[in-house]
Amino acid sequence: MVLVVSEEVRDAIDARRPVVALESTIIAHGLPRPRNLQVALELEEVVRQEGAVPATIAVLDGRPHVGLDKQQLERVANEDGIRKLGHRDLPLAVAAGASGATTVSATALLAALAGVRVFATGGLGGVHREWTVTQDESADLGLLARTRITVVCAGVKSILDVPATLQRLETLGVAVAGYGTDRFPGFYLSDSGHPVEWTLDSPGQVADVMRAQDAVDGPESALIVANPVPEAEQLDPGLHARVLAEALHACEEEGITGQGVTPFLLNYLVQHTDGASLTANLAAVRGNVRLAARIAAAWAGA
Ligand code: PSU
Ligand code: MN
Numbered sequence: 001m002v003l004v005v006s007e008e009v010r011d012a013i014d015a016r017r018p019v020v021a022l023e024s025t026i027i028a029h030g031l032p033r034p035r036n037l038q039v040a041l042e043l044e045e046v047v048r049q050e051g052a053v054p055a056t057i058a059v060l061d062g063r064p065h066v067g068l069d070k071q072q073l074e075r076v077a078n079e080d081g082i083r084k085l086g087h088r089d090l091p092l093a094v095a096a097g098a099s100g101a102t103t104v105s106a107t108a109l110l111a112a113l114a115g116v117r118v119f120a121t122g123g124l125g126g127v128h129r130e131w132t133v134t135q136d137e138s139a140d141l142g143l144l145a146r147t148r149i150t151v152v153c154a155g156v157k158s159i160l161d162v163p164a165t166l167q168r169l170e171t172l173g174v175a176v177a178g179y180g181t182d183r184f185p186g187f188y189l190s191d192s193g194h195p196v197e198w199t200l201d202s203p204g205q206v207a208d209v210m211r212a213q214d215a216v217d218g219p220e221s222a223l224i225v226a227n228p229v230p231e232a233e234q235l236d237p238g239l240h241a242r243v244l245a246e247a248l249h250a251c252e253e254e255g256i257t258g259q260g261v262t263p264f265l266l267n268y269l270v271q272h273t274d275g276a277s278l279t280a281n282l283a284a285v286r287g288n289v290r291l292a293a294r295i296a297a298a299w300a301g302a
Contacts, residue, residue, distance in 0.1 A: 002094070005114050006067025009055045013115050018052035018296035020289065021066070021111035021119040021149075027056075027073075028082045028101035029263045030122065031278070032270060037077035039282060041070070043120075043289045050293030055116055057107045059085055062097035066114040076101055084259050086139040105143035108151065108222065117210065117299060118150050120292035122285040123157040123187035124224070125262065126165030129248060136261060137168065144222035145172035150210055150299075152225045152292040154284035155185035155192055159244060159265040162192045169224070176224045177209070179291065185228035188235040188269075188280040196226060203291070207298035227291050233283035235276055243272045 005013070012019045027040045040056065047054035055067045058076045065072065076082060083100030085093055087109045093100050102110065104121050111119050125138025138160075144151065156165045166184060169176055177198040178184060186192030200206050206225055213223065247268035256264045269277035 002063060003110065003114055004063050004065045006055070006065070006069070008053055009067035009114070009116075012053040016300055018293065018300040019055050019116045019118070020047045020052050020292045020296050021107060021116045022047070022054055022056040022289065023104055023107035023119075023121050024056055024058040024076045024101035025084055025103045025107075026122055026285065028076050029084050030266055031281075032267070033078065035278070037074060039285070040073045040077055043285065044073075046286060046289045047293045050290060050297065052293040052296045055111065055114070057102050057110050059090070059093045059098065059100045059102065061099055062094045064090065064094065064110050066110055066116065075099065084263070086259075087143050088139060103138075104140040104151070105138070108143055108147050108149050112147050112149050117148075118152070118292050118296040120152045120285075120289040122153065122281055122288065123155055124151070124153050124165075126156040126160040126162075127168055128159075128261065129161045131161060131164060134257070136258075138262075141165070141168055141172055141174070144174050144224070146220055147222055148213065148220050150206065150223045150225060150295060152179075152227055152288045152295065154187050154229050154288060155226045156187065157262065157266070158187040158189060158192065158240065159247070159262070159269075162186065163194055166194055172221070173219055174221050174224060175209075176226060177206075179206075179225050179227040181226075181228055183228070185226050187284060188229070188240055188277055189237055190228040190231045190234045200225065203294040203298040206295045210299055225291070225295070227288050229280055229284040229287060233280060235273065235280040239273055239276065243269055243277075246272065
């Protein structure tokens with residue numbers, strides 16, 4: 001695949017300076033305009049403030065880019081018809097000359113190809129409620145099961161079946177550690193109500209795990225660093241439960257399926273919590289990006 005790695009990102013990788021991969025689906029399909037562009041720029045700035053180089057990933061005119069300039073970020077945020085690309089879509093988009101934002105799965109694949117080891121997002125995809133009927137499980141899980149990358153996230157999206165997703169991660173052999181907590185975070189909420197078996201407390205500890213993974217040469221799967229949104233910034237749990245139940249109902253009523261499900265549910269929550277879910281989502285993403293930059297620095301030996 002013809003990867004276009006920006007000069008800044010290429011230089012940083014070559015010099016073993018810290019780099020953080022950022023996904024673009026959250027920008028194009030996970031956040032409302034015009035806030036999405038501000039957020040894309042802000043997240044890159046957070047990475048820079050921590051002394052690392054941001055590598056936002058997307059496909060533009062059939063070319064997978066690792067590291068976007070401002071104009072390219074603007075296209076991802078504002079262009080109509082920008083697609084949502086999972087990893088299975090990459091060859092299709094390249095051959096068609098299409099443009100699309102990359103999900104966690106496509107971003108992790110491209111980041112690993114470019115040699116970027118640390119990646120930040122909001123919440124991972126996973127097993128949807130009603131899985132027994134729809135078989136809807138995010139392609140994020142399968143890809144993370146065979147990609148050696150460290151993903152900092154606020155757990156998995158709370159619109160999902162969280163315990164089923166945790167079980168799938170165990171089955172698939174994807175490592176999960178809480179960051180500063182023994183509870184699995186709940187995306188909009190600090191605590192999903194489920195425990196994790198491992199806790200890491202500093203960027204240096206995370207980097208040690210990455211080094212150990214390399215020292216034993218495997219497994220060839222992701223390390224998930226589950227970083228909770230601070231309790232003061234979480235969505236009110238009562239409001240979350242009420243609006244999420246409505247959102248799931250509306251999704252079914254409207255017959256939304258496939259790639260449309262996650263953006264529909266996230267957008268429903270924004271609309272019906274008066275923006276409070278957006279505030280919590282952004283707080284989570286910001287925290288994850290900051291932590292990822294610190295992990296990348298510890299990994300680079302800075
Ligand atoms: N995190 C967020 N907002 C998002 C996503 C993550 O805070 O919109 C995106 C990621 O790109 C993730 C995708 O890979 O949602 C999952 O989509 P699906 O459930 O269709 O696989
Ligand atoms: Mn899905």
